[in-house]
Amino acid sequence: MSLPSSTTPRSKARKAVDDPPDSPQSVGWTDAQTLRIVPADEPISLEKGGSIGPIDVEFETYGKLSPAKDNAVLICHALSGDAHVAGWDRHAEKAGRGYRLKHPGWWDTVIGPGKAIDTNRFFVICSNCLGSCYGTTGPASVNPATGKPYGLSFPVVTVGDWVRVQALLLDKLGIDRLHAVIGGSLGGQQALEWALAYPDRVGRSMVFAASPRLSAQGIAFNAVGRQAVISDPNFRNGDYYDHTPPNHGLGVARMMAHITYLSEEGMHAKFGRRLRDQTKVISPLGGEFEVESYLDYQGRSFVERFDANSYLYITWAMNHYDAAARWGGGDLVAACGRIRSRVLVVSFSSDWLYPPKECEQFAVAMCRASKPVSYTDVHSEYGHDSFLVETEPVSHLLASVLDGGTR
Amino acid sequence: MNTPGGEKLLRQVLQQMDPALQQISATELASILSDSKDLAAGHQIPAPRRWEDPIIQSLIPAGATVLDVGCGDGELLAQLLARQVRGQGIELDQSAVFKCVARGVPVLQIDVDRGLREFADGSFDYVVLEETLQTVRHPVELLQEMLRVGHRGIVSFPNFGFWKVRVDLLLRGRMPVTQELPWRWYDTPNIHLLCLQDFLDWVQQHKVNVVQAHVFAAGKVRPMQDGDTLYAEQCLLMVER
Numbered sequence A: 001m002s003l004p005s006s007t008t009p010r011s012k013a014r015k016a017v018d019d020p021p022d023s024p025q026s027v028g029w030t031d032a033q034t035l036r037i038v039p040a041d042e043p044i045s046l047e048k049g050g051s052i053g054p055i056d057v058e059f060e061t062y063g064k065l066s067p068a069k070d071n072a073v074l075i076c077h078a079l080s081g082d083a084h085v086a087g088w089d090r091h092a093e094k095a096g097r098g099y100r101l102k103h104p105g106w107w108d109t110v111i112g113p114g115k116a117i118d119t120n121r122f123f124v125i126c127s128n129c130l131g132s133c134y135g136t137t138g139p140a141s142v143n144p145a146t147g148k149p150y151g152l153s154f155p156v157v158t159v160g161d162w163v164r165v166q167a168l169l170l171d172k173l174g175i176d177r178l179h180a181v182i183g184g185s186l187g188g189q190q191a192l193e194w195a196l197a198y199p200d201r202v203g204r205s206m207v208f209a210a211s212p213r214l215s216a217q218g219i220a221f222n223a224v225g226r227q228a229v230i231s232d233p234n235f236r237n238g239d240y241y242d243h244t245p246p247n248h249g250l251g252v253a254r255m256m257a258h259i260t261y262l263s264e265e266g267m268h269a270k271f272g273r274r275l276r277d278q279t280k281v282i283s284p285l286g287g288e289f290e291v292e293s294y295l296d297y298q299g300r301s302f303v304e305r306f307d308a309n310s311y312l313y314i315t316w317a318m319n320h321y322d323a324a325a326r327w328g329g330g331d332l333v334a335a336c337g338r339i340r341s342r343v344l345v346v347s348f349s350s351d352w353l354y355p356p357k358e359c360e361q362f363a364v365a366m367c368r369a370s371k372p373v374s375y376t377d378v379h380s381e382y383g384h385d386s387f388l389v390e391t392e393p394v395s396h397l398l399a400s401v402l403d404g405g406t407r
Numbered sequence B: 001m002n003t004p005g006g007e008k009l010l011r012q013v014l015q016q017m018d019p020a021l022q023q024i025s026a027t028e029l030a031s032i033l034s035d036s037k038d039l040a041a042g043h044q045i046p047a048p049r050r051w052e053d054p055i056i057q058s059l060i061p062a063g064a065t066v067l068d069v070g071c072g073d074g075e076l077l078a079q080l081l082a083r084q085v086r087g088q089g090i091e092l093d094q095s096a097v098f099k100c101v102a103r104g105v106p107v108l109q110i111d112v113d114r115g116l117r118e119f120a121d122g123s124f125d126y127v128v129l130e131e132t133l134q135t136v137r138h139p140v141e142l143l144q145e146m147l148r149v150g151h152r153g154i155v156s157f158p159n160f161g162f163w164k165v166r167v168d169l170l171l172r173g174r175m176p177v178t179q180e181l182p183w184r185w186y187d188t189p190n191i192h193l194l195c196l197q198d199f200l201d202w203v204q205q206h207k208v209n210v211v212q213a214h215v216f217a218a219g220k221v222r223p224m225q226d227g228d229t230l231y232a233e234q235c236l237l238m239v240e241r
Helices: A159-173 A186-197 A216-230 A233-238 A247-261 A264-270 A290-303 A308-320 A323-328 A332-336 A356-368 A383-389 A391-403 B006-017 B019-023 B026-033 B053-059 B075-081 B094-102 B139-149 B163-172 B196-205
Strands: A033-038 A055-062 A072-076 A123-127 A180-184 A204-208 A342-348 A374-378 B065-069 B086-090 B124-130 B150-158 B209-217 B220-223 B234-240
Touching: A033 A159, A055 A159, A072 A159, A072 A186, A123 A159, A159 A186, A159 A308, A180 A186, A180 A391, A186 A204, A186 A308, A186 A323, A204 A391, A216 A247, A216 A308, A233 A247, A233 A308, A247 A290, A247 A308, A247 A383, A264 A290, A323 A332, A332 A356, A342 A356, A342 A383, A342 A391, A356 A374, A374 A391, A374 B094, A391 B094, B006 B019, B006 B026, B006 B163, B026 B163, B053 B075, B053 B124, B053 B234, B065 B075, B065 B139, B075 B086, B124 B139, B139 B150, B196 B209, B196 B234
Parallel strands: A072 A123, A072 A180, A180 A204, A204 A342, A342 A374, B065 B086, B065 B124, B124 B150
Antiparallel strands: A033 A055, A055 A123, B150 B234, B209 B220, B209 B234
């Protein structure tokens, strides 16, 4: 048994400077692609009933697919994420995604030439999930049957459906087997679902800050955000595309969600009780604290880039995902019996959306199913966001598993 | 302790422990009696780092399943995995866990003080506690867990009953610092030091069989023999119900 060591990986804040597009460490300018995965005349049926077609999927790829097609790495995005996981969107302005001009893709810190997910070696794929609003078919898409946006007539979609659509995309790309599937948060649940649904198509599964199902507390957090959207008078039962969208409700939902992405200690370190403006007139309406204005900003900037209906569909999928129910008749150990990939589970000590105790359950079930598994709880004060922020330990773990064998 | 007659007194004490110890040379006795040195600075040859690994390798056949509790950097498991053993490690220290992941050793970062409840009865052929037992909060519970989860248990630990440790405590009245146990009382990870005899008592009380036993003594590894409660510096025992 080793002694506690001073070399234990410790918190390192997000890189102060993003890699610019001309950096040798950046994948550079990116061009998203869109493929029709499901044709209009051959809709696919969905896990919770109903069917959908056509399905268009927006995705990005970096690096080169090897002639043997054995170096593909799939990245799964979280609730508000998109296919733009690395580099700089060449078409940001034209596509009305001006917010992308400020920052590279959401996991640029770990994807690029020479980075943990090395695009000199791996062919990296990230696709926008079904029901989202970043180029893949979702409630804001036009229903060809009516000529109008789906709104709430869009069928309910699940994590299982997302993974199936990703598998169909890989079929189109001619990729039979993935070197690895990687995801954090809701993306981690997709990585887990991949291991269960397609055990023979995955070599390595890396699940960051995610558990086999969301806790009651997680569902409760979502309930507040969902209620804020639904009760906004502009929501109009999801049929708001010709009107002002329910921005207020969606903004409040984002504020709530942001609290769950941080931690008590992280918020204290970042904001404390600091006031934004000492001279502000005293008012019961408040808003004096820095943490308030931060959340307000998060809420307001989110509505510029996200669709309220997509928020409802995706949080619904998040609430209802249950790996044990889906693959083991309620028994997670039985479900794990299916898995054939090498599995890494990573939690973060201050995460209260997917707490370490919940994440650990998957690793424990793997053990009880007599499957080898690695699990680590990274010490961090950055809460749920740690998987995006703790670049040093996360990079180490990613590179280690990508390099290693699949035993 | 360089009191007149000290040497004579010590020879009598050693003879009480084992008449064979009467044969100890005057130089060695003088070295022990010298107040300026502790045992760590003595002439003793320390056990090679991870001296147990080759023995454990020889005890575990290819194709077996192994749970290494307190697996450290995963050195033992990495060797075992190369021999088609299905291995799983448990380790609390994060930097060690990261090294395991880097060398492809499956490892669970959990605290063994809560038991091995993650693992089903009889789910491993062997459960290994290499230099782990004396570091845990509930050692007896862990031994029971070891034999619940594994068909056989392999346990190694430093023998606090080694005669030089006994003499050191007797003469100096402080927690001994040796090459095997180089820590002071306040910084040692070993919170439940035990003697070989203590372990053998536990074995007897719980109707556990010792299948094999090895010790490190006087600079070499050899099978355990009578009197090793006094002469073993380190010991390794394979046990089963």
